[in-house]
Amino acid sequence: MGNLLEIELKQETLVAPTQEKEGQTFLSGAQAMMECLLAESVDNIFGYPGGAIMPTYDALYDYIDRIKHTLVRHEQGAGHAAQGYARVSGRTGVCLVTSGPGGTNLITPIADAIIDCTPLVCIVGQVKSNLLGTDAFQETDMIGVTTPVCKWNYQITDPNEVPEIMAKAFFIAKSGKPGPVVIDFARDAQAAKMTKPFVYKKVEKMVSYSPRIVPKQDQIEKAAELINKAKRPYILFGHGVLIADAVQELLDFVEKTDIPCASTLLGLSAMPNNHPNYMGWLGMHGMYAPNVMTDECDVLIAVGMRFDDRVTGDSTKFAPQARIVHIEIDPSEVDKIKKAEAPVIGDAKEALKMLMPLVKKGDFTGWKNEFRKLDVKEYDKVTLRDLSQEGKIKMAEVVALLSDKTNGEACIVVDVGQHQMVTARYYQFRKPNSYIASGGLGTMGFAIPASFGAKVGAPDREVVGIIGDGCFQMTIQELGTIAQSGLAVKMIILNNNFLGMVRQWQQLFFDNRYSFVELQNPDFITIARGFGIDGHTCSERENLSDSLDKMLDSKKAYLLEVIVEKEENVFPMVPAGTSVSEIRLE
Amino acid sequence: MTTYTICVFTENSIGLLNKITIIFTRRRINIESLTVSETERKGISRFTIVIKHEKREEVEKLVRQIRKIIEVLAVFGYLNEDIVYNEIALFKISTPLNGKSVDVETINKVYKAWVVYWGLDYVVIEKTGTETEIFDFFRYIKPHGIIEFVRSGRVAVGKTPQGLIEYLPEEITEWEYYL
Numbered sequence: 001m002g003n004l005l006e007i008e009l010k011q012e013t014l015v016a017p018t019q020e021k022e023g024q025t026f027l028s029g030a031q032a033m034m035e036c037l038l039a040e041s042v043d044n045i046f047g048y049p050g051g052a053i054m055p056t057y058d059a060l061y062d063y064i065d066r067i068k069h070t071l072v073r074h075e076q077g078a079g080h081a082a083q084g085y086a087r088v089s090g091r092t093g094v095c096l097v098t099s100g101p102g103g104t105n106l107i108t109p110i111a112d113a114i115i116d117c118t119p120l121v122c123i124v125g126q127v128k129s130n131l132l133g134t135d136a137f138q139e140t141d142m143i144g145v146t147t148p149v150c151k152w153n154y155q156i157t158d159p160n161e162v163p164e165i166m167a168k169a170f171f172i173a174k175s176g177k178p179g180p181v182v183i184d185f186a187r188d189a190q191a192a193k194m195t196k197p198f199v200y201k202k203v204e205k206m207v208s209y210s211p212r213i214v215p216k217q218d219q220i221e222k223a224a225e226l227i228n229k230a231k232r233p234y235i236l237f238g239h240g241v242l243i244a245d246a247v248q249e250l251l252d253f254v255e256k257t258d259i260p261c262a263s264t265l266l267g268l269s270a271m272p273n274n275h276p277n278y279m280g281w282l283g284m285h286g287m288y289a290p291n292v293m294t295d296e297c298d299v300l301i302a303v304g305m306r307f308d309d310r311v312t313g314d315s316t317k318f319a320p321q322a323r324i325v326h327i328e329i330d331p332s333e334v335d336k337i338k339k340a341e342a343p344v345i346g347d348a349k350e351a352l353k354m355l356m357p358l359v360k361k362g363d364f365t366g367w368k369n370e371f372r373k374l375d376v377k378e379y380d381k382v383t384l385r386d387l388s389q390e391g392k393i394k395m396a397e398v399v400a401l402l403s404d405k406t407n408g409e410a411c412i413v414v415d416v417g418q419h420q421m422v423t424a425r426y427y428q429f430r431k432p433n434s435y436i437a438s439g440g441l442g443t444m445g446f447a448i449p450a451s452f453g454a455k456v457g458a459p460d461r462e463v464v465g466i467i468g469d470g471c472f473q474m475t476i477q478e479l480g481t482i483a484q485s486g487l488a489v490k491m492i493i494l495n496n497n498f499l500g501m502v503r504q505w506q507q508l509f510f511d512n513r514y515s516f517v518e519l520q521n522p523d524f525i526t527i528a529r530g531f532g533i534d535g536h537t538c539s540e541r542e543n544l545s546d547s548l549d550k551m552l553d554s555k556k557a558y559l560l561e562v563i564v565e566k567e568e569n570v571f572p573m574v575p576a577g578t579s580v581s582e583i584r585l586e
Numbered sequence: 587m588t589t590y591t592i593c594v595f596t597e598n599s600i601g602l603l604n605k606i607t608i609i610f611t612r613r614r615i616n617i618e619s620l621t622v623s624e625t626e627r628k629g630i631s632r633f634t635i636v637i638k639h640e641k642r643e644e645v646e647k648l649v650r651q652i653r654k655i656i657e658v659l660a661v662f663g664y665l666n667e668d669i670v671y672n673e674i675a676l677f678k679i680s681t682p683l684n685g686k687s688v689d690v691e692t693i694n695k696v697y698k699a700w701v702v703y704w705g706l707d708y709v710v711i712e713k714t715g716t717e718t719e720i721f722d723f724f725r726y727i728k729p730h731g732i733i734e735f736v737r738s739g740r741v742a743v744g745k746t747p748q749g750l751i752e753y754l755p756e757e758i759t760e761w762e763y764y765l
Contacts, residue, residue, distance in 0.1 A: 143601050148608050152656045155600075172656060208597055209656045332650035335643075 027198045029159030030059035030190040033123065036166035037067055039200040042094050044068045044085060044456050046078040050098025051138055053125030055190035060096075070456065070485060073477035075102050077449035079109020080475070083118045084453025087436045088411055088461070090245065092119040092174050093453065099125040100138030103184075104145065108443055110180045111149040115440030116266065117243060119178035121169050122150075128188040129157040142184045151179030157186045159194045163201070171203035176211025177330040178243060211329060215346030215354060223325045223342040223351075224358035226299055227257070232367050234297035234322075235261035236282065236311075239439070240304015240329065241270040246349035247432045250303065251275075253352045258362040260371055262290035264305045266439040269429035273408065279371045284310045284574045285421040288382075289374035291572065291580045294319045296370070301325045304348040307337035308440065317579035327351045381585040382571050386426070392565040393541050395419055395494045398548075399426040402464065402492070405548055410462040411436065413454050415447035415471035418500035421570045423466045433458075445474025448491065452478060455487045462490070462552065469495040469521050476527065482557045483532040490551050491535075493524055493561040496568065504569045528559040535559030587638040589618075590645050591664045591671065591742050593750060594633040597657040598624065606633060606658075609651050615639065619673070619739035626749075630659065636740050662750060664742065671742035675720045676702075677711045680731035688730060697723045708733055 027035065033056055037045070047069060049057040060069060072078040075097045082093025097106055103124040113120045127136040146153050152172045154165050165183065173181045227233060241250050247270050254261055254277045263270060263281040271278045280287035282294065294300065300322040305311070312318035315337050326333075326340035327348055334343040344351050386396035399422055402410070408430035414420040414437045429435060436454055438446040451465030472493050482489050503517040528535045535558055538547035544562070551560040574583045596602050603622065610617055618636040625632045639645050645663055653661045677699075681688060688709060693699045697719075703710035713723045720737060744750060 144604065147601065147605055148612065153601075206656070208659050330654070332647070332654050336647055336650075 026194040026196065028055065028059065028191060028193050029156070029162050030056040032159060032162040032194055032198050033166065033185070034059050034063045034067065035198055036163055036200060037094065039202070040170045042067060044070065045094040045096050046070045046072055046081040046453065047096030048072055048075050048078055048098065048102060050102050050125065052099035052127055052187045053096065053102070053185070055187060056096065056123070056125065056185065070481060072449065072481045074475065075105035076108055076445065077475055077478040077481060079106045079120070079122070080446050080449035081453030081456070082120050083109060083113055084413060084436055084450030085457035086118050086120060088433050088454040089457035091457070092121055092170060095120065095122045097122070097124055098138065099127055100140045103140055103142045107145065107149065110146055110182065112438050112441040112443045112446070113180040114149050114151060116438065117178050117239060118180070119173040120180035121173050121183065122180060123183045123185055126155065126184045126186045129186045142182060146182045150182045153182040153184065155184040155186065156189050159189050159192045160196060163198060167201060167203040168206065171206070172209065212345050213347045214350045215344045219342065219344045220351065220354045221358065223344050224355055226323055226325055226342050227301060228360050230299035232297045233259045233299045233301060234293060235259050235301045235303060236264065236305055237261060237267045237270055237303040238264040238305025239266035240348045241267055242433055244304060244348040246352055249349050249352035253356060253359070256356065256361055257359050258364045259301070260364060260368045264308070264311055265424060265437065267305060268424055268435035269432050272430050273428040277368065281424060282311060284576070285570050285572065287425070288378035288572050288583060288585065289371040291574060291583050292374055293371055295321070295581055297322050299323050299325065303327045303352070306333045312337065313574045314577055314579045378572065378585065389541060393544060393562060394568055395422040395564050396426045398492065398494060398544065398562050398564070399423050399466065401545060402548055403427045405552060406462055406464070410434065410464050411454050411458055413447050413451035413463060413465045415467045416442045416444045417468045417471060418504065418570050419466055419468045419494040444471045447471060448475045448478045449481070451489050451491065452482050452485065452487065455489045459487070465489065465491040467491060467493055468500060469493055469497060470499045470519060472524065479528055479531040479533055487557065488555055489557045490554070491559045492551070493559065494564050495521065495561055496564050496566050497521060498566060503567070507569070509575070524561050525559065533557045533559055535561065537561040537563065539563035587640055588642070589666055590637050590639060591666070591669055591740060592635045592637065592649065593662040593664070593742065594635065594652055595625065595659040595750070596631050596633065597659065598629050598631045599657050602657055605655050606652060609648065610637070613648060615648065621739035621741055634739060634741055662744070664744065669742040669744055671716065671740050672714055673717060673720060673738050673740050675713045675735065675737040677713065677727055677732055678734040679709050679711060679727055680707065680733050681709055682707050686730065697726060699723055
């Protein structure tokens with residue numbers, strides 16, 4: 001950080017283009033785009049070519065030894081793969097797609113990335129600038145369409161703009177509260193030559209955008225005072241801890257203060273599950289004690305989380321007794337749902353570091369035991385039943401067994417629904433950035449492309465996608481991407497032949513009226529084989545352990561389908577819109 | 587319902603109006619009036635947006651959301667008593683040959699309005715003032731027959747001795763909100 005990176009291109013550094021000083025040939029917009037990606041150390045991009053992005057794909061052809069491009073099977077797959085890549089690696093995911101349908105197919109991942117704070121730079125082709133607004137072939141107003149769901153967007157119509165705009169794009173995507181940036185790249189700006197030499201200056205500051213990283217000292221002091229006075233303090237941490245790379249700082253803070261803590265769904269894996277101060281995770285299907293104890297604490301320390309409605313239930317009844325310390329990088333999140341008595345605007349890592357010397361060493365053994373007492377209740381009513389090993393295989397035992405076999409160290413990518421919640425409950429995370437889920441948007445179809453992207457971002461880690469049978473069919477074509485890549489992505493379908501979560505709600509809240517939730521599924525293994533991915537089905541409990549071993553031992557991508565209990569419900573459950581005190585265990 | 591005036595300072599870039607207005611749309615807040623022009627500092631635009639809302643808290647949240655837009659430099663929210671504000675209205679009034687003639691003296695002295703154009707059988711009167719003043723005049727002139735009436739959005743300056751632009755340093759280092 002600190003020094004500006006300037007790249008004055010020399011002829012020998014480029015394969016194809018030449019760039020001479022005296023009014024000769026300069027880089028085209030598309031070539032400049034490639035140089036920008038190199039300058040930002042982008043090593044992987046995910047994309048799909050088409051008419052309006054062809055000049056950029058042509059330029060990419062000269063860079064394939066330095067920028068690895070993965071051809072997906074649908075642009076949505078490119079977006080989710082870039083998300084998986086970004087979430088596991090902490091780097092910015094890059095997508096490259098064409099105009100019109102290429103861009104609109106990317107909308108779901110963009111909306112997913114903004115709500116889950118995932119840094120993406122989406123380069124979308126656009127028709128030539130003289131055709132803008134004429135309903136030209138494959139013209140969609142991408143600026144108009146993406147404005148509500150992206151952090152920033154910009155239409156490039158002049159090749160000279162490329163370096164400055166891309167530097168801004170990467171800065172905006174990754175800094176502060178990360179999010180997706182959309183670059184609408186007109187075809188003529190891709191093809192035309194720049195009229196000046198390519199110079200890339202990394203942006204580290206903008207006049208109109210400079211998120212606060214280091215919190216104000218007075219906010220820290222006020223927070224510390226509140227924390228030190230607390231008799232029953234309770235930490236809720238979220239995705240912000242992982243984004244800020246504040247895992248160690250959180251651990252240090254928790255160990256010094258001895259305050260019990262719980263995670264949000266997306267905060268999972270920021271703290272090892274076996275830590276004595278870790279009480280589990282909270283939310284609609286979160287654990288009993290972490291949910292219920294929000295009503296018992298006197299000071300609630302929220303770190304990098306935003307009081308989502310799936311966390312709070314009825315927010316007016318959520319922890320009404322608690323005085324709240326809210327550590328958050330985005331000022332618009334403070335007081336949005338819960339009024340914070342001590343807001344701390346800044347990066348979680350910096351905030352925790354600054355708090356450390358100010359907070360007292362504590363001992364909250366008695367207070368922590370109150371959580372543990374409730375855990376027993378949950379164990380008796382829920383966990384025992386889930387892991388009973390009676391009747392058909394249950395989702396929980398698959399996840400618990402996988403957790404044992406991988407020592408809690410795999411990177412788990414989940415889709416959306418019952419399997420997502422069961423995985424959150426029964427996988428014992430040991431390493432950070434290990435639970436990749438579409439939390440805010442709840443995008444079914446997320447997991448196949450995101451597990452692929454996660455494997456690209458962390459090739460040395462075991463990446464296992466845990467996916468429902470409904471979700472699997474939403475982006476099933478990305479099996480082709482995985483097969484072509486040769487990467488050893490492991491996938492488990494927890495197949496109950498139902499859209500399980502919707503069915504559960506219909507059973508509990510809609511009087512058992514199962515409206516369009518039963519699926520007639522294809523033979524998933526035959527389909528996988530058709531794509532060139534091996535796999536098998538496990539329907540008997542006695543084969544489960546061997547089946548998981550076979551999948552984990554495979555050196556190539558592998559699909560394991562497990563036939564599970566059809567009408568299993570996920571508990572605990574806080575029914576939507578009610579208070580967490582109304583949590584149901586059965 | 588309380589009237590709030592929201593002043594937004596932005597970089598002058600394409601599409602920004604849309605980026606700002608969808609923040610209101612998404613929260614189902616109706617914009618009563620909207621005025622945009624370049625400020626005394628080149629390249630910086632000023633939006634003056636008038637809304638009515640029951641909850642101050644919600645307006646504060648709205649202000650923070652507007653501030654979050656990348657090209658937005660600063661956002662200020664005001665109650666009416668905090669600002670000096672005006673609107674401009676033009677009235678096209680029918681003055682047929684044998685009809686009642688307009689009383690220019692009353693228009694000027696009582697209503698502080700001016701005839702800015704004389705047509706053959708109509709006049710155009712300009713009235714500057716608050717919404718209330720404009721509608722007072724509207725009621726007075728109505729019997730003459732209003733052929734056309736148009737009213738601008740509000741423009742406003744704060745009652746503090748400083749200019750708002752002074753809150754915009756060359757290099758902004760803080761995320762600040764004023765409401």
